Amino acid sequence: MxxxxxxxxxxxxxxxxxxxxxxxxxxxxxxxxxxxxxxxxxxxxxxxxxxxxxxxxxxxxxxxxxxxxxxxxxxxxxxxxxxxxxxxxxxxxxxxxxxxxxxxTTKFFAEKAKDYSGIKAMLAKHRCLHVFSLNHDINFEEICKFHGVQCRDGFFDQGVDRYTNIANFKSLTKQQLDNGNLNLFGPEGLGVNLIKLHGSLDMFAVEDKNLYLKCTPTAEAPIGGHVQEIRRIENHSVELSQRVNLRTVGELDVTDKDGEIQFLRRSLLSGAHKFKGTFDQIAPIAFFEEFKKRIAAITDLDVIGYGFGDHHVNEVLRQWAEASNVSLNIYDPYRKSIPTFLDDVADRVCIFNFGLTEYFQIFDPPKKSFFSSIRSKMLESVxxxxxxxxxxxxxxxxxx
Structure with a gap:
């Protein structure tokens, strides 16, 4: 898998x-x-x-x-x-x-997203694809939406009525997290399971972390729809802060449909003490636990654009790589050697010096033409x- x-x-x-x-x-x-x-x-x-x-x-x-x-x-x-x-x-x-x-970068990304059509061809070979991400951005969600690929991120499509005046949200309760009841595809499903380990720009905790909200654009929204929903929240919070002459740190002050003040806590997880229990953490630990659980079933892992700087992630990868039936492929334009913690399994680690664009082109090779060459050079220049x-x-x- x-x-x-x-x-x-x-x-x-x-x-x-x-x-x-x-x-x-x-x-x-x-x-x-x-x-x-x-x-x-x-x-x-x-x-x-x-x-x-x-x-x-x-x-x-x-x-x-x-x-x-x-x-x-x-x-x-x-x-x-x-x-x-x-x-x-x-x-x-x-x-x-x-x-x-x-x-x-929305306009640039709207053009660049065309280069990732290989995601559809990839799913033809790997019907249920797990994507584990450390990134806070919402690019992969947008790529899937642009190419008509079903993507689940653990959140359920039903929002919470009291917050509909702020933005379009999906939701996930603490009880669902604690029970491991995440909205993800099963083995027979067709689509991407996107599991974000370090939080996201569009993910917030509310009601004392008993409820998590994630922005979701409308079905007809073009690329940039996710960003527009996040900006709606930010603007709502700025307007309220200016009105009451008060600003909080680490959360966005908003008012729900009933006019009551609510606090949307940002989920970005950063710093040197992730998942150590030393500091209060908004990004749900359940997603990291889901990563550890699901990677056990993976036999072929493609690592793209990761510098191997997170010790808690490296420890999981090290333990996973000890299984004799797994292989790991590293896609990085500049990497020349494997991380030292993988030295013992070096015979099952390969390095490829290119990134996400060429990776997806493996599954859907682009047609070569004068126009495509000029376009590629223009995008590289931008x-x-x-x-x-x-x-x-x-x-x-x-x-x-």
């Missing part, structure tokens, strides 16, 4: 940034706002300098920055509380900037310009 495992590199060709590429923009945007009300250092003004040093360290990417703040919180000294609040606000910044990236733009944000902030 085949499955895919997706990291940030899988979304790179769609316009989304790699880790350090995204960090450049985050660092530049946060540093220039340290003297605004975005962060509150009034109880410990000296912490601003410590935070600035973390942000300015060129060797740290954004998850490591959050990890540094988490480590300061765990010291349980007078700076612990401000470190906690600063980490929460930084994760909020990550969510906001990722959403902006998703919006800014993608390279996005990379340069994000790099220049950090360079401009240093020169300012």
């Amino acid at each position: 085949k499955a895919l495992f997706l990291g940030a590199g899988a979304s790179y060709e769609c316009g989304m940034p790699l880790v350090f590429e995204f960090t450049n923009g985050l660092r530049a945007n946060v540093l220039k706002r340290l003297d605004t009300k975005l962060f509150d250092f009034r109880k410990d003004p000296s912490f601003r300098t410590r935070f600035e040093a973390i942000l300015s360290d060129p060797d740290l990417h954004y998850e490591q920055m959050i990890g540094e703040l988490e480590a300061l919180q765990l010291r349980r000294d007078p700076s612990s509380e401000i470190a906690r609040l600063t980490a929460l606000q930084l994760v909020d910044c990550v969510q906001i900037l990722l959403l902006e990236d998703q919006e800014l 993608r390279e310009n996005l990379r340069k733009r994000r790099l220049s944000l950090w360079q401009d902030s240093r020169d300012a």
Whole structure:
């Protein structure tokens, strides 16, 4: 049985940034706002300098920055509380900037999505395909929708009436999560089971984590429909915050159909202490447990765009790879060697130096023509310009 495992590199060709590429923009945007009300250092003004040093360290990417703040919180000294609040606000910044990236690349992605028609041909060979993803973006959902592929993510299609004024949602209750009752295809089903391990831009917890909501676009919505639903929530929250002159961290303040204030807690999971139980976590642990359970039945795993930087994931992969009947294929344009934790099973690990686009073209080879060649070069040029733009944000902030 085949499955895919997706990291940030899988979304790179769609316009989304790699880790350090995204960090450049985050660092530049946060540093220039340290003297605004975005962060509150009034109880410990000296912490601003410590935070600035973390942000300015060129060797740290954004998850490591959050990890540094988490480590300061765990010291349980007078700076612990401000470190906690600063980490929460930084994760909020990550969510906001990722959403902006998703919006800014929508037109590019709408064209690029045409290159992933191989998903349909792949399903002809592998009727029930598990896709495990670490990505917060909603690109794979959009790819499936664009190509008419059924995709289930564990959430049930019925929404909750009290929140319909905010956005279109699917829902999943805590009881369903605890019972392992997820809306996924069975072995005889035809479609994609998408299991997102680290939360998502469009996933929120509400009612003390007894209910989870996930944005869903209307059936007729074009690519970008997911983003529009998330933006509706953000705009709703901004309007309410401005009206009551109050802003919370780590959650969006909204009002339901009855006018009651509700708090939609963001699900993005980031930092150095994922799934350790050290910090409150919004992304449901049940999805990670589902990953561990379902990977046991996989014999052929294709890992696309993952840098093997998450220890909790690597441990699962290491244990899975010990089975003698499994094989692992790594798709990464730049990787030359296998991760050291897989050295003992190196004979069953292969590396291919290309990404998601060429991967799907294996299943549906494109027709070669002069037009297709020009189009491909244009898309590569646009993608390279996005990379340069994000790099220049950090360079401009240093020169300012």
